[in-house]
Amino acid sequence: MCLRRLNKSITETEKILELLNNIVHGIDDGIMLLDRDYRIIFANKSANEIFHAPCITDQACHDVFHGLSLPCSKTGISDMCPHDVVCKTGRPANKVLHYVVKNKGERIFNV
Numbered sequence: 001m002c003l004r005r006l007n008k009s010i011t012e013t014e015k016i017l018e019l020l021n022n023i024v025h026g027i028d029d030g031i032m033l034l035d036r037d038y039r040i041i042f043a044n045k046s047a048n049e050i051f052h053a054p055c056i057t058d059q060a061c062h063d064v065f066h067g068l069s070l071p072c073s074k075t076g077i078s079d080m081c082p083h084d085v086v087c088k089t090g091r092p093a094n095k096v097l098h099y100v101v102k103n104k105g106e107r108i109f110n111v
Contacts, residue, residue, distance in 0.1 A: 034061055038071050082111045
């Protein structure tokens with residue numbers, strides 16, 4: 001009996017994960033999640049398409065956005081990195097960035 005309930009729970013969880021995956025990858029806006037080391041640990045299909053890459057996962061955000069080998073805050077390119085604010089304070093941070101993305105024209109990123 002317990003095994004049957006466990007299998008049912010696993011099946012239901014897998015269906016929910018598939019639904020969420022379809023929703024996130026179906027959104028036209030790029031969505032990325034970063035770890036504390038500035039690494040992109042998840043990027044939806046649109047984020048990969050915006051940066052003309054098959055997969056930007058495991059790359060550093062500062063490399064993808066700015067072509068930099070160091071975080072923005074360590075290079076002086078930006079006065080405020082939302083990632084740094086979130087990691088230091090645990091609170092949401094927001095910054096609007098304007099970029100010209102190759103073959104896409106100007107894009108506005110709400111980071």
